[in-house]
Amino acid sequence: MELSILFLPLIASIISGFFGRYIGDRNSEIVTSALVSISAILSIIVLYQVIINQYEENIVIATWINSGSLDVNWSMLIDPLSAVMLVVVTSVSALVHIYSIGYMSHDPHKPRFMAYLSLFTFAMLMLVTSDNFIQLFFGWEGVGLCSYFLIGFWFKKESANAAAIKAFVVNRVGDFGFALGIFLVFYLFGTVNYDEVFQQIPTVVDKNLSFLGFEVKAIDLVCLLLFIGAMGKSAQILLHTWLPDAMEGPTPVSALIHAATMVTAGVFLVVRCSPIYEFSPVILNLITVVGMTTAFFAATVALVQTDIKKIIAYSTCSQLGYMFFAAGVGAYNVAMFHLFTHAFFKALLFLGSGSVIHAFKDEQNINNMGGVWRKLPYTYALMIIGTLALTGFPFLSGFYSKDAIIEFAYLKGNTTGYYAAGIGIVTAFLTSVYSWRLIFKTFHGEYNNKEIKIEETHESPLVMLVPLFVLSIGAIFAGVLFKDLFIGHGGENYFWSESIKFLEPLSTDHPPTWFLLLTPSLVILSIPIAYYLFVKNKKLPNEIASMNKPLYNFLVNKWYFDELYEVIFIKSSKKLGIFLWKVCDGTIIDGFGPDGISSFIKKCSIKANKFQSGFIYQYAFVMLLGFSALLTFLIVK
């Protein structure tokens, strides 16, 4: 049963990918959706088993790489952590599969699309159920590949192709760190299997490595390198630039890959490696700082974007930042909890925005929308639920997870912790403002679209609304239902058992009441503020923008990261390539090497040619000269 969770999506992908042409579009859609749905149901059963019976197992499927002391298997590890991920991945994936039937109904390449989605699901499952770092890396690159395919799915669009390559290459930068991390793990522990590595941690805690003359603690270096990989995949600041561009892909892809599953792989990695990270307070602090910086940065950028999907993309980036700073303050279970709830409400928001885009016939600019809430009542209601959950409105899922993150940061009790909690609260407020801005600009105010008449906008078909509805249930109840299980305090049947390690148990104190009330009240307060700014007094935001032109430009241009990278990396790489090719290879190596030598020999032989002029008097003259020289030499001697 466990293995069928893993392989049903692969089978679905093969059927749809290779035989889609023969079985037809509709059958491909049905087959893939059905198989992934079965996989989702089985995952839920497995999670249930894990919760009730503390079921854990490591199934070895086959050997993979077996070189010297390196021994890697294809395997499926089921423990609380992977069981939660299984449910998140397969259930969101199944819903996205079904939704895509409606969303992609006008696309000519449906089987290919469904095949990619299923293949992605398979790769993601390989990632989460791995029992070693190399299979994790397989899944890691596999999901990156599927993401590449799906971002560039509309291959005729130049921007989509560019975004796809950007996503892959930026991820490869992260993977570069990740791979080095794996090498270092193998170097230190002689194995890459989690349990063997984790057991040996205490033996290397005090080990130092020297690199380029620096002495570093081995364990810090491992954590840092793995975290670089996580930063790439989870779009943390500096390596985040691919995520907004990835919105070039079809919207269901954004919901599945760039919100609910793939981008959370980095968080998963850190949580999975908690037995290592626990021994490296330095890197944990770094993670906190990176996480909160990303959360804040992305929220500020989201405030001023006009593309509906990019706003949500930056919002994802920001929420991933929250998850990292939860992990950074040592609250790995809270990070997982936020990952879990986030999957539902963010997928809901993306799919909802897809429904809006569908209604407006591929319009994505929120300035060209507005006033359609009566026309799209279900989408509107569901989007509201998603927004409430995201902003952490009391008693929806985001409320439990996000507030828990801020509380734990506060309870950490050190400077980073307080600082993180402060940034967390500010960001929560910003999140609420930009989320409501999106809702108000999209659904309220006047109708602003010049190309399509308001009568032509239409509600989405049932096949798209049902998945939205299911997700909205998750967005409402996932928090309250799973709160005790995920972040409850200890007890006999502690859910995470060995899969998450704490050196010191998490604090069970409660922060002061005023602190607990602060975030929810800001969140609630932000609704009327946003309503005033974006519906009632629309001139005000523009005035604020024009008053602070430099700041506004800074935000609209996403803190100028893309421009900076363009200059530093892309242009200089191209110049370097040309230089190495034309100058080094051409002028220097070939010029002094083969071409130089051959032209030198040619010159010499032309010179030598001149000796053979064929004129007797020249030969005679040379002979005479030689003869007299010889004679002189003999006489003088």
Added chain:
Amino acid sequence: MSFPILSSLILLPTIGALFLFFTKDKDGNNSTAKYVSLFTSIVNFLISIYLWISFDQSISDFQFVEDRLWIEGFINYKVGVDGISILFIILTTFITPLCIISVNNSVKNRLRDFLIAILIMESFMIGVFCALDLVVFYLFFEAGLIPMFLIIGIWGGPKRVYSAFKFFLYTLLGSVLMLVAIISIYWISGTTDVVKLYEIGIDTKYQNLLWLAFFSSFAVKTPMWPVHTWLPDAHVEAPTAGSVLLAAILLKMAGYGFIRFSLGLFPIASEVFTPLIYTLSVIAIIVTSFIALMQEDMKKLIAYSSVAHMGFVTLGIFTLQQQGIEGSIIQMISHGLVSAALFLCVGVVYDRMHSRMINSYGGIVVIIPKYSILFMLFTLAALGLPGTSGFIGEFLILMGAFRDNFLVAVLASLGVILGAAYMLWLYKRVVFGKLVNEDLKQMLDLNKSEYVILTCLAIPTLFFGFYPDPLINTIEVSVSDLINMHNINLASK
């Protein structure tokens, strides 16, 4: 003595070639020549598979050894295989029939002569991989130049003469020193028998010079930076089948030579010169990747990427770690499959449009979807995606390198990022995007023979990516024995 299976592997293609030489082409379309050469090469492939099956993986000694007197007191014709050489033999016998099939589409004139060249070449290559006498090795190693020289010089593109001579002189010049070294080894040790030399070892004081002499030959053949500039020119001018043979097999002779001779015969010198190899390998990986990024000619791009991939190979060999050397061998096999396939992919579009320039393509995915899928697969294998054979090789090499030297591994890993960039950018510009060039619309998708060839290359690429055990098991004992021997030699220094 049992049946001389290795000699028959070496001789069979030559016999096929002789047969072709004496047959007359009656019907004008060379069908006899095609069938005879294809038949010979496939039989040879089957024999090599039989060889692999009957090969005993658990011992590190050379097997199927044949030892015949050639010149009394000087050279014996001695051949034999261990786990390392057997894989290269199979690679050779596997690639050759595919080349012969591919010739159908690309070579228009003097087809029979072309096939003769390929078959002779196969004989020489197999000879290189099983020679156990330095002189025999040298003869095969150098003889391989001749058919390749002719393939480029006769059937090549417009600048074929320049390229053929550059290729020939470059490699010959490198090898002259190797010949000198072989002769001195004979004077120093009194034998050129590799197995005996392994046992008695070579005096430490000569090792450095001899190592450098062998290195000069292998470095050019690999090719290592900075003596790589013949390769892009040779590839660009060579016909598709020539490029395939060159990339898939010819380059592997050097990697094989490094393992068999540089490491095996001169362990102490190898240790001394490891920093040199590391430096040149890392430069090759990074510099040629940057160059590949900016190429406008598809074949040149793949040629430069070959230099980068071979940089990984030389790096892995001299890590002297089990993972490093095994990774190098797998990387060579994988590169043999993948670069062959990539050159064939370029050949497919070249045969149709007669252009290798990247900018004359774009948007062909709609027109030739089957081709696009297979091309994508090989692109991914070339950038080392997990699940393809390219990943196993690269990852093991870097893992081995990391154990030996952090900095080298870190720098070499940068090549992985650049590899993704240039391969995906190539693919995007050729296959995706808007269809601008109207002529492309008349392109036909893969015909049957192209489809067969590329699928034949795709299957092992994927299979060994998911299940490299057959490869690793074959080489494991030989490699660990090599490393042990090396360590013993170093300890007794």
